[in-house]
Amino acid sequence: MHRTDVCPVPAQGPTLSEPGTVQTCAEHCPECFRSGLFFDPENAFGRCKQWPAPQGRACRRFIAEEAAASGAKCVLTHNPTWIIDPIDGTCNFVHRFPTVAVSIGFAVRQELEFGVIYHCTEERLYTGRRGGGAFCNGQRLRVSGETDLSKALVLTEIGPKRDPATLKLFLSNMERLLHAKAHGVRVIGSSTLALCHLASGAADAYYQFGLHCWDLAAATVIIREAGGIVIDTSGGPLDLMACRVVAASTREMAMLIAQALQTINYGRDDEK
Template identity: 75%
Template structure:
């Protein structure tokens, strides 16, 4: 496919993604008002609701109807046993409700996230903040936007002036929690302005893209938590890498994102790793 032809095709795909993300977000907005049916997946803290499954079905069925040859990676379909493998084919990477625990408690940090990759390279991302209707979008080479207004990361290089975001992850055993708290203590003693946990990886990453915070790191997130947001941060001028300092591996379940290389490299140097099974491991993609 010629470059101009493919560019037009992916732009059309993104237009559909925006429409379905907004529609799905409205479903989530309505669902949060009602009693939720909640169950667990891999751990007692890894929650799923009927709304997660219904919203994913809405998104995938809509996209599959328009793009029947494309592949799909979704959080709930992966939890149900579908292989989480990224191929060279055009692939949609979907988190129907990022921040499910927040959703259950009506804590207002919940998002729909839709990423799109071709030949294993991320092409665009769409993230819809379900509580306030904020729409984040980005397409490779075309900039990042919040409600149509271009956004840019913070260019702060000094960690002592940084606000850093993270998430806890699904593992809550004492050894993991000791490493997690130790990583936070290292960053707080840098010192930094502070460390925040908001319960939604995708929205935390969007805050990096807008410059509201300087850096984000996490062990234990999934490819659907990072795919859309990675495009948005990069197009906002930021850095998204592996916690080792190497290139981002979507399936590795670990990430560092920042507005500057200096900030990202500082975070990398402070972290003690936490081990999670890869998304594309076989068996057990939901470990």
């Protein structure tokens, strides 16, 4: 995609709440994709949000994949923070494989408050707000509630490393779950959409080593509000910056998967 000064997000509009802002941006991002425009998340947010005061802008932070690729530090502070992946499923997007999403999450005091994920090709808008439920195009989402691994569809992603040792561990983890009688293991090329499938009940669990905070932030809120569980691969509480996760429809399922996995070390987002 080429950089351009054209942005589909209106320069002026009604003052929006934080959830309204994130939804408006998610709805406009696909226009960039369809027309080949470059999407700058911070610029888009600035255009669709009428900041209440100059000091208000200073207290809001952005963590985004493109910024991290340019060397920006991924540090989650107590300040209100947008956590953004403007294209999740980049390889799919390049090959026109129709599993591509926009993911936008929002955290305050290091707590995830709400998230929006837009499935661009199917025009499905997944939303979740802490204490307010999870929805897809306005329809309430609920996880499957499955506790039996032999009846579970488990989703995962390969991760960015391709060295022989890492690939061996990745395949070993899949083998361990299949030996434990998981009904199936699938890779779809988009961690955010895989997590949305979990929230909707189409899948029962998800695990990955090597995903980033911008892949996980919005989806975590959606899954929790749909009744699911999101934890660290160690079985402990989720660490958003640890580049690893197990999510499932029930705690029993999450622990079964966590106990079966061998750790693949990808470091931490806040140490890169």
